[in-house]
Amino acid sequence: MTITDVPSEKRPARRSVVLSGFLWLLLAPGAFWLVGRVFGLERGLLIALFAATPFVAAWTLVPLLAALVARRWAAAIVAGVVAFGMAACVLPRALPDLDRGPSEGVALRVLTINMLYGQADPDEILALVRDNDVAVLAVQEFAPRGESALKAAGIDALLPYQQLTAEPEASGSGLYSRYPMLTQDSRRNGGGFQQAYATIQAPGAVAVHVESVHPLAPAGPHMYPGWSADISAQPSADESAEPRILLGDFNATLDHAVLRDLIDTGYRDAADAVGEGLVTSWPSRGGFDGLVTIDHVLVDERIGVDEVQVHDVTDSDHRAVLASLTLPVS
Numbered sequence: 001m002t003i004t005d006v007p008s009e010k011r012p013a014r015r016s017v018v019l020s021g022f023l024w025l026l027l028a029p030g031a032f033w034l035v036g037r038v039f040g041l042e043r044g045l046l047i048a049l050f051a052a053t054p055f056v057a058a059w060t061l062v063p064l065l066a067a068l069v070a071r072r073w074a075a076a077i078v079a080g081v082v083a084f085g086m087a088a089c090v091l092p093r094a095l096p097d098l099d100r101g102p103s104e105g106v107a108l109r110v111l112t113i114n115m116l117y118g119q120a121d122p123d124e125i126l127a128l129v130r131d132n133d134v135a136v137l138a139v140q141e142f143a144p145r146g147e148s149a150l151k152a153a154g155i156d157a158l159l160p161y162q163q164l165t166a167e168p169e170a171s172g173s174g175l176y177s178r179y180p181m182l183t184q185d186s187r188r189n190g191g192g193f194q195q196a197y198a199t200i201q202a203p204g205a206v207a208v209h210v211e212s213v214h215p216l217a218p219a220g221p222h223m224y225p226g227w228s229a230d231i232s233a234q235p236s237a238d239e240s241a242e243p244r245i246l247l248g249d250f251n252a253t254l255d256h257a258v259l260r261d262l263i264d265t266g267y268r269d270a271a272d273a274v275g276e277g278l279v280t281s282w283p284s285r286g287g288f289d290g291l292v293t294i295d296h297v298l299v300d301e302r303i304g305v306d307e308v309q310v311h312d313v314t315d316s317d318h319r320a321v322l323a324s325l326t327l328p329v330s
């Protein structure tokens with residue numbers, strides 16, 4: 001029987017069923033995504049896909065509007081719940097927190113940049129340090145060429161205290177500071193990357209632990225377990241110890257449960273705190289500002305967050321993240 005053989009009174013009913021089925025198919029991906037996001041079900045390929053959650057959140061408005069226009073109320077209700085749930089996951093990052101930590105104390109500006117095998121323009125990095133009164137610089141993918149370039153550009157005059165572990169390719173790490181390092185060292189995480197760290201004390205402030213973070217990227221099946229293990233192994237916030245600042249290329253977004261679990265130990269994401277949590281940081285090359293936010297500054301909840309800026313740096317595929325913080329007084 002062809003469509004023309006169907007009695008005319010049955011054709012609208014068939015079209016209605018087809019339309020309803022299409023709407024349910026349209027909203028199903030967003031519904032499954034929401035469940036995965038809420039319950040932290042990133043596994044395998046979902047790890048990379050979950051980084052796109054803000055885009056999926058925007059997409060969930062499409063089936064909602066389609067269901068409302070088609071007057072399919074059951075589908076519209078489910079689509080509305082999904083859209084609301086995704087908005088609840090994503091939109092708070094674009095709104096300043098009521099509690100951003102203490103506003104009274106000692107100011108400290110920190111900067112982090114992944115140097116892409118040491119290629120990032122040293123003059124631009126130094127300009128960011130100089131123009132923004134940066135006291136602590138964390139670098140990842142810190143190769144010997146990058147160390148030499150920063151030295152030649154004059155970084156020693158600005159940030160003379162240093163913990164540097166330059167290595168070929170992507171595994172090197174470094175910390176530069178205006179203030180003395182009371183303790184300093186570097187550790188190699190399970191994924192093979194160095195993470196330079198130090199205890200730094202600005203005049204009048206309590207000492208803080210600062211670490212240049214760079215867990216393994218979830219770039220393939222053999223790297224998925226290492227990615228999760230590296231983030232889980234980052235130092236937890238500890239009220240009984242000195243406040244901690246973790247900054248760098250986390251290779252994770254706030255839509256990854258393993259990063260949220262780390263933050264829940266007693267950190268706040270600086271960009272999220274000031275309403276800049278949706279500003280992207282990677283990949284950034286040739287004027288393209290990126291798709292995802294994987295570069296972060298996490299600060300102990302005893303530290304206040306005043307401002308966060310993101311800056312392009314020539315010859316790096318990451319944008320630099322600059323955070324203005326307030327440390328407790330000693």
